[in-house]
Amino acid sequence: xxxxxxxxxxxxxxxxxxxxxxxxxxxxxxxxxxxxxxxxxxxxxxxxxxxxxxxxxxxxxxxxxxxxxxxxxxxxxxx
Amino acid sequence: xxxxxxxxxxxxxxxxxxxxxxxxxxxxxxxxxxxxxxxxxxxxxxxxxxxxxxxxxxxxxxxxxxxxxxxxxxxxxxxxxxxxxxxxxxxxxxxxxxxxxxxxxxxxxxxxxxxxxxxxxxxxxxxxxxxxxxxxxxxxxxxxxxxxxxxxxxxxxxxxxxxxxxxxxxxxxxxxxxxxxxxxxxxxxxxxxxxxxxxxxxxxxxxxxxxxxxxxxxxxxxxxxxxxxxxxxxxxxxxxxxxxxxxxxxxxxxxxxxxxxxxxxxxxxxxxxxxxxxxxxxxxxxxxxxxxxxxxxxxxxxxxxxxxxxxxxxxxxxxxxxxxxxxxxxxxxxxxxxxxxxxxxxxxxxxxxxxxxxxxxxxxxxxxxxxxxxxxxxxxxxxxxxxxxxxxxxxxxxxxxxxxxxxxxxxxxxxxxxxxxxxxxxxxxxxxxxxxxxxxxxxxxxxxxxxxxxxxxxxxxxxxxxxxxxxxxxxxxxxxxxxxxxxxxxxxxxxxxxxxxxxxxxxxxxxxxxxxxxxxxxxxxxxxxxxxxxxxxxxxxxxxxxxxxxxxxxxxxxxxxxxxxxxxxxxxxxxxxxxxxxxxxxxxxxxxxxxxxxxxxxxxxxxxxxxxxxxxxxxxxxxxxxxxxxxxxxxxxxxxxxxxxxxxx
Numbered sequence: 001x002x003x004x005x006x007x008x009x010x011x012x013x014x015x016x017x018x019x020x021x022x023x024x025x026x027x028x029x030x031x032x033x034x035x036x037x038x039x040x041x042x043x044x045x046x047x048x049x050x051x052x053x054x055x056x057x058x059x060x061x062x063x064x065x066x067x068x069x070x071x072x073x074x075x076x077x078x079x
Numbered sequence: 080x081x082x083x084x085x086x087x088x089x090x091x092x093x094x095x096x097x098x099x100x101x102x103x104x105x106x107x108x109x110x111x112x113x114x115x116x117x118x119x120x121x122x123x124x125x126x127x128x129x130x131x132x133x134x135x136x137x138x139x140x141x142x143x144x145x146x147x148x149x150x151x152x153x154x155x156x157x158x159x160x161x162x163x164x165x166x167x168x169x170x171x172x173x174x175x176x177x178x179x180x181x182x183x184x185x186x187x188x189x190x191x192x193x194x195x196x197x198x199x200x201x202x203x204x205x206x207x208x209x210x211x212x213x214x215x216x217x218x219x220x221x222x223x224x225x226x227x228x229x230x231x232x233x234x235x236x237x238x239x240x241x242x243x244x245x246x247x248x249x250x251x252x253x254x255x256x257x258x259x260x261x262x263x264x265x266x267x268x269x270x271x272x273x274x275x276x277x278x279x280x281x282x283x284x285x286x287x288x289x290x291x292x293x294x295x296x297x298x299x300x301x302x303x304x305x306x307x308x309x310x311x312x313x314x315x316x317x318x319x320x321x322x323x324x325x326x327x328x329x330x331x332x333x334x335x336x337x338x339x340x341x342x343x344x345x346x347x348x349x350x351x352x353x354x355x356x357x358x359x360x361x362x363x364x365x366x367x368x369x370x371x372x373x374x375x376x377x378x379x380x381x382x383x384x385x386x387x388x389x390x391x392x393x394x395x396x397x398x399x400x401x402x403x404x405x406x407x408x409x410x411x412x413x414x415x416x417x418x419x420x421x422x423x424x425x426x427x428x429x430x431x432x433x434x435x436x437x438x439x440x441x442x443x444x445x446x447x448x449x450x451x452x453x454x455x456x457x458x459x460x461x462x463x464x465x466x467x468x469x470x471x472x473x474x475x476x477x478x479x480x481x482x483x484x485x486x487x488x489x490x491x492x493x494x495x496x497x498x499x500x501x502x503x504x505x506x507x508x509x510x511x512x513x514x515x516x517x518x519x520x521x522x523x524x525x526x527x528x529x530x531x532x533x534x535x536x537x538x539x540x541x542x543x544x545x546x547x548x549x550x551x552x553x554x555x556x557x558x559x560x561x562x563x564x565x566x567x568x569x570x571x572x573x574x575x576x577x578x579x580x581x582x583x584x585x586x587x588x589x590x591x592x593x594x595x596x597x598x599x600x601x602x603x604x605x606x607x608x609x610x611x612x613x614x615x616x617x618x619x620x621x622x623x624x625x626x627x628x629x630x631x632x633x634x635x636x637x638x639x640x641x642x643x644x645x646x647x648x649x650x651x652x653x654x655x656x657x658x659x660x661x662x663x664x665x666x667x668x669x670x671x672x673x674x675x676x677x678x679x680x681x682x683x684x685x686x687x688x689x690x691x692x693x694x695x696x697x698x699x700x701x702x703x704x705x706x707x708x709x710x711x712x713x714x715x716x717x718x719x720x721x722x723x724x725x726x727x728x
Contacts, residue, residue, distance in 0.1 A: 016130045016134075017130055017133075019133070019134050019137055021099070039329075040164070040166050040167070040329065043167075043325070043328060043329045043331070043335075044129065044130070044133075044167065044335070047129075047325075047335050048130060056324075057324075058324060059324055059327045059328045062328060063328070
């Protein structure tokens with residue numbers, strides 16, 4: 001899948017999880033940039049991403065993620 | 080996937096695309112304050128996934144912060160105590176409670192502080208003035224270490240786990256007077272030996288089974304209530320329920336897909352505690368209690384009973400209804416049928432489990448179902464919020480949902496094999512006790528399926544019909560429609576004015592006959608395409624049209640399609656220079672439904688014959704057009720087609 005498409009779908013997923021439809025994600029976006037992105041909502045985010053892209057992440061993969069760019073890379077490696 | 084039914088809460092209507100907008104609208108300043116709770120409840124009644132529940136919970140939290148009340152929902156305070164991460168449960172519980180008519184305040188204790196919170200009188204849980212505390216402990220939170228083969232140690236482990244939970248329950252009772260909602264344990268899917276695990280004392284499977292049994296027995300004699308998580312997990316599959324990754328990442332007790340299902344079950348118990356269980360099941364007949372349409376297919380044609388897959392599916396619906404009646408749920412019928420026709424299967428069909436004696440009220444007529452359910456409620460002196468309405472027809476379900484939002488109307492899948500399962504999965508009849516009175520209640524209401532008079536149409540039918548976005552497509556007969564036209568002509572019994580049967584060849588002749596005006600009419604609405612629903616044949620005689628055939632599908636009754644059809648006939652009549660319409664009603668055993676058809680449409684009686692046949696006339700020029708709640712599309716009418724008639728006139 002193209003990176004652009006992934007970002008587009010991630011914008012919708014982030015909007016749903018963080019209840020903010022105005023988000024525009026970039027590779028360097030981190031938890032500090034998004035209101036309400038704490039360790040617990042991170043789990044909900046990961047689950048929503050798994051469902052949307054029909055992929056499964058391991059605990060180690062989830063724990064290592066530093067920013068949205070890495071999440072996109074992880075999704076690309078599995079789709 | 081069959082567990083989808085449960086995970087998706089498939090008995091609830093799907094979440095609309097504008098759900099986020101609906102949430103935002105609740106917060107906008109110009110939204111009326113009155114009945115705010117009802118509007119939240121309306122949004123909660125869709126099948127919401129975890130993210131949607133969170134969105135709604137946020138709206139509720141913001142509204143509360145702004146001082147708004149969730150009245151008239153019933154307030155309830157719930158504490159949550161868990162050895163696992165309960166953080167995700169709290170917003171989901173708050174939003175789901177609104178679905179069940181509960182204004183829920185929910186607070187969780189710190190992670191894994193079960194014993195401390197229960198025993199310390201100053202703890203959050205004990206000072207929180209909670210009505211109930213959800214003690215959400217899974218098998219990780221109890222001393223159930225496997226000791227395969229050691230029967231004595233196994234018995235000690237189960238006793239110790241029960242004692243630990245009893246300490247928690249007694250602590251909360253003594254320090255706060257809240258009741259506890261305690262859970263059975265979802266058994267992990269992994270076995271150590273295999274099938275041997277079940278019989279061998281001390282395996283985890285063996286321990287969990289014995290603990291669950293002991294807990295169920297213990298809770299039955301107490302003020303606390305049981306949430307059977309083991310049953311939930313088994314229903315959706317243990318391997319689906321337990322997600323080892325989520326447990327390792329965040330100590331989540333089960334796969335988050337099932338959060339909406341889990342919290343719905345908790346809220347059912349809370350609603351039951353507040354007396355909100357439902358008490359009456361209103362059943363549709365055709366294609367719900369049996370397969371087929373009694374008015375068209377007759378006693379021999381309907382499918383009910385053993386030996387036929389469809390018949391067995393509907394038999395199962397009857398069996399479930401009867402079981403519900405045995406535990407005190409009152410049964411009633413609401414069907415679009417003639418009363419005598421609708422009662423026949425109950426009286427004469429040998430395979431019917433349900434008899435008239437089982438039904439408190441029997442409403443078979445052609446009025447809208449919302450009015451009938453209202454009449455049943457008045458007759459039984461039960462509030463509408465006590466009612467569940469089971470109907471295979473999505474349009475009927477929707478009108479009842481729209482006009483009587485208090486009534487629970489489960490969605491049904493296309494396959495009737497799932498009707499009984501969906502009805503029970505919905506949990507509308509959740510109970511936490513069974514009294515002798517319950518068992519006798521249905522008999523108290525038993526009054527030989529009496530019929531009650533309707534007050535008036537409570538439903539605002541017109542605005543409902545407008546909301547259906549009906550499009551009626553009108554065409555003369557053509558080759559494409561021919562076989563379906565012939566099929567309807569040979570099959571329709573109820574809404575059929577003359578019951579004249581024609582073959583496909585004769586239909587083709589009418590199509591070509593310059594003295595025939597033919598119409599095939601289709602109807603589409605927001606639910607989809609109903610297909611061909613009406614067939615008209617008019618034969619010219621001088622300046623009259625004799626309506627030789629007028630038949631319609633009963634599915635679209637009550638949609639003003641009859642009036643729209645007449646208007647189309649009049650439209651064609653004016654184009655053809657016709658002055659009078661002559662309609663005939665020929666009575667058969669099955670078409671008394673349309674005995675007054677022409678009278679209702681404003682025709683004047685010309686004559687009544689010895690066999691009951693009536694002949695009616697309508698003056699074309701003096702009949703005015705009226706506005707109808709549907710859009711008309713005319714296809715295939717060429718200007719030329721009207722010329723020979725006009726020329727001959």
